[in-house]
Amino acid sequence: MRSREETRHDTVLLDVDGTLVDSTYHHALAWHRAFRRHDISLPMWRVHRSIGMGGDRLVGVLAGDDVEQRIGDELRSAWHEEYAKLADEVEPLPGAADLVRTLSRRFTVALGSSGKPEFTRQAVDLVGVRDDVAVVTTSEDAPSSKPAPDILEIALQKSGGRSAIVIGDSTFDVSSAARMGAPCVAIRTGGFGADELRDAGAVLVARGLPDLLDADWDELARMQPPPGASDEPPLP
Template sequence: MSELRTELRTELRLVIFDVDGTLIDSQAHILAAMDAAFAAHDLPPPEREATLSIVGLSLPIAMARLAPDHPDSQPGLVAAYKDAFGQMRRSPDGAALSPLFPGARAALATLAAQDHTLLAIATGKSRRGMDHILDLHDLRGLFHSVQTADDHPSKPHPSMVAACLRDTGTLAARAVILGDTTYDIDMGRAAGIHALGVAWGYHPADRLIASGAGAILHSFDALPVTLDRICPLS
């Protein structure tokens, strides 16, 4: 019986998605919340490029990079960011702050309809923030594993990918991560899975390639055929 289960697992393909900058265009939300957090501590806000460079990291590590000269303020900055982000999310315009990127919903639906393709999430968001996104965009039921920063070390540690593989019973050789930052690519490579980058996120394509991305997508329309090339369905 165990041999049968192992054989079935080799037929599965797992596609793991990053969220911010990959599925969700949350740039305006992140920048506004970061500015509010630093203002709450009477600190000058980081440059836009600096803030976007840390998207994908857990908040404590992100704040340590953005405010290295203010270690005593870093825990407060984390709390202030969470508070500002949540308040904006609950505002009347909250839904407009985190739209899906064009083509994301159609690509998810296409892959979810494939018998041997499973979907998962590996995000630096909190569980509460991820639950909000799932409800906001009616994505519940699509993902067989949802891993958040609440339960794992920050990317690029491979813990989230390892949990996705365990939850789905998928072999590492049959798994792919799609992300927009080097943290995603490095996490995938550390876990021994395939990695794809996207051109519309927070880190430029040349950095993703240098980190080991097998290809760079310029639209979600290219995802199914690219997956079939690097991790074909058996």
């Protein structure tokens, strides 16, 4: 039988885009512009709701496998160009540095992003928490992007932690976490509705990072993801 100490998560894994920096809407616009370059017209709200999965999956999910096979790489390259033009507008989300520093006193803190390394580095520098986190893991470190658990699993492994709580802003963070057995605390900053995050299996939904300073981290450190949270989140 494991002791109580052993069942307590020792690590917090944080998502970056939409969680530490306010980049979700810029990513949505960049993808929308990338698709438009190829005469593919998608409602912005559907593009928005797909931000948080990796770019390797997004094209096929939104535009179909045929488009992915035909011009997937061209679309990702167009997205990269379009996002680079918008990246300077991206700001830290309120409370990001404060929460990371506060959590780092009680937990090992690691960052796990589905994003490109250059944009993730830029985001981490912007928030100014490089010295407060054990490791930063990006799409380059993992074979499959969210909602696959690979990025989070590698972040946990590299950080030397035993088990983790995840903080994210999208349904993909929730299911990605659940697939490695981790509970996910979700914040509204990615623009998902509270019900979408709860239905995905978030164990707590908060407006933003400052609200998590007052959360009961002792309780969260003992939680497990609810049944079904590891399912592929449906795109609305």
